[in-house]
Amino acid sequence: MKIGNDITSIQYLRAIAAISVLCFHGSAAYGLNFRVGAAGVDIFFVISGFIMWVTTEGRSVGPQEFMVRRLFRIVPLYWIATAATFVMAVLKPQFFFNIDTSIGNLIGSLLFLPVMKGEAMHPIVEQGWTLSYEMFFYLIFSISLFLPELRRLWFLMVALVAVVITHYLLPLGYISVFTEPVILEFAAGVVIGRLWKQGFRLSFHAAIGLMIAGLVLLMASDLIPHVDRAVRWGIPAVLLLSGAVFAERERGAPKLAFLHFLGDASYSIYVWHVxxxxxxxxxxxxxxxxxxxxxxxxxxxxxxxxxxxxxxxxxxxxxxxxxxxxxxx
Incomplete structure (x- = not known):
């Protein structure tokens, strides 16, 4: 299933998202202000919802096959990075801060259920908390594959909204974490993927307008620091992705080989950069x-x-x- 790799703008957004998160962590190490770089995570979440729908609609993909493919794609590299980070943190703890190097957290990190401190997950690989959300989304998505496509779309929307409602009803431990509103970014990506597969079109100028609006909202996001990230960064991410894919549908996308390559390498950039x-x-x-x-x-x-x-x-x-x-x- 390589449809996502054939959409050039998705490749570019993957590259931009990974490098944005890298710059966010790099600037934070020196006390510099580049908080908006963290929005790369939200772009990844919207992309993930988009790609999961686009690569399964119209194909006979069962829940087991889907989960096996996702595990093979995500787990090996993440486990290698987790093991390498664990060894380095044990040998050179002075270079690592706030990493719990207990065996329990190592095992939990490998299983995408790391230790919690306060209201957040703290895996061995610092940015690995996002992969816990990815796996949770994959689990819900795999269940949807039991249903016909139209019902599958509605199931996903209802299930993901219900998950977020649970966040406000049962704010306890992992339940509180996995039901954060950020989950809705996956739902938004699914909706965009459905529209894209159904042949929906926007005029090129309207699509570019969405991208510009997304960029402006991202640049202005520091003005609303206490708003939930699903609004602060999720909405701009949705606008960017929507504008990018529908603009490409109308006029194609420029061929930038190195940026496309960085899109291919985006998972490694994301997992290894810390x-x-x-x-x-x-x-x-x-x-x-x-x-x-x-x-x-x-x-x-x-x-x-x-x-x-x-x-x-x-x-x-x-x-x-x-x-x-x-x-x-």
């Missing part, structure tokens, strides 16, 4: 790079190492898991 950032920080300190120049070197170095991880870890894994092509008679 650990590679620690490694780059250590190298910068040892090399005596001036403090003012360190943030830029940190971002570029983390990105470079993450791309190496994609080329030599993720891509070989994907090749091994790809089903063999049938041989010609």
């Amino acid at each position: 650990l590679t950032g620690v490694i780059v920080t250590a190298l910068l300190l040892r090399a005596g790079v001036p403090h003012a120049a360190q943030p830029a070197f940190l971002v570029l170095g983390s990105l470079a190492f993450a791309i190496i991880c994609y080329l030599f870890i993720e891509r070989p894994i994907l090749r091994k898991m790809r089903p063999p092509r049938p041989q010609p008679a």
